Amino acid sequence: MADFDKLGHLYDETFRLPWRRHLEVPTVLDLLGDLTQTSVLDLGSGSGWYCTTLVGQGAQRVVGLDVSSGMVEYARRHHSHPRIDYLLGDLPAELHGHFGTVLSVHVFGYATTREHLDGLFRTAAGALRPGGRLLALGLHPDHHDHPDFYAPYGFRIHPPQTRSDGSQATLEIRFNHHDAALPLTYWSHETLATSLRSAGFAELTNPDYHLDEHGPQVLGTEFWHDYLAKPHAIILDCRLATPE
Template sequence: MTTSQFDRLAQVYEDSAAMPFRQGLEFPTVLHHLGDLADSAVLDFGCGSGVYSRLLARGGARRVVGYDVSEGMIEHARRREEADGLGVEYATGEFPKDLEGAFDLVLGVYVLPHATSYEGLVAMGRTMAAALRPGGRLLTLPIHPDVHPDPEYYAAYGFGLSVSERADTAPVDFGFSVGEQSARFTARYWTAATLDEALREAGFAAPEWRRHVVADTAEPGPTDGFWAPYLDRPHAAILEARKV
């Protein structure tokens, strides 16, 4: 991941947390699969502006560390921590050696799509594995291998993405708008077989695929047809894997 794509986007990422899609589906899905965080040390790998780091801290995690290569994102996250006082730690630059083996759980939301080569994908996985204690758990959200090809398919949920081809490292053009602000960046597509192979090579057992969850409080409601197209063809996969 290059810092140039993200250093200036912290506020729009922060504001995106209020999107109905994130509030009604994405956040509930991630928190559901994380489960009880009590007494857990959690690394938010690729934490961006710290949205998930703060959710983890408020969810009862014993220790939360947010890590991101974007100095601009980390600066924003640290300013929020000064205001919120949740006890979240933040780090940037080369992954700190003193964080290796320190965590029960690593959360990596939309980070694997920023690896631009197979070697980079494995290296990212190895860094996350190194952060975990033996048997520790990874929950990560890459681009779903079966993502819908129509760039407008996800427009109702506040974002659009275009995949040039269904091949490893194929560029994925992703954009979203929040009010009058917008963000656009390039990610990478990975097949299911390659994601499986890379995580195994990085030091994890075979990943298990999890389902999406719509919150009971979502607007529109969880039984409304609004969510059906997304649940049928989600743009993000949810993979859970244990360090071996």
């Protein structure tokens, strides 16, 4: 898997990129809606940026779970809050069935095998109360083929040789003084849906992105046209099926 241990600062700074700031984050927060009565698990919490933002949106409690010790250390140092706990590794048994919402942003593309992908979605399902919601973003099965297509947004996607499950793309992130290349795994629409269903999820939808009011003002509407037509990350929105 990609080594995230030293990438806390880089990931924190990606939230300054217009694509995250004016498009991804407003879309995610609007989709999550009112969080005031909700405990949220941020699965693959990285730098912790979303965790503090979710608390800012009123979430009752937020747990950031990550498999990278460097990311968890970074998050504890830079995004701490009394209502946030950052945990490394597996979700402890006492938190199973605890959450109303699981958010998982740019994580499932780092599952390198079908077993890992199923395991990630099972962790999300196991964390939720019946009827709870998972919002997951990750490599879009229909992302654009040309590596430079996303360059204006601060990154490049070198697509996999074939669009088949488990094949490897590369995400190149280059902005300011940052320069990193991370392997990303391709998962098809069908496999994502099957994996989610087998973890217990239903009602799968793929909401669209929308810009906040500042995006067009700051960069003009033309700047956003390409990304909105071919986003590099799909949004998976689904609910844990309630027992009959």
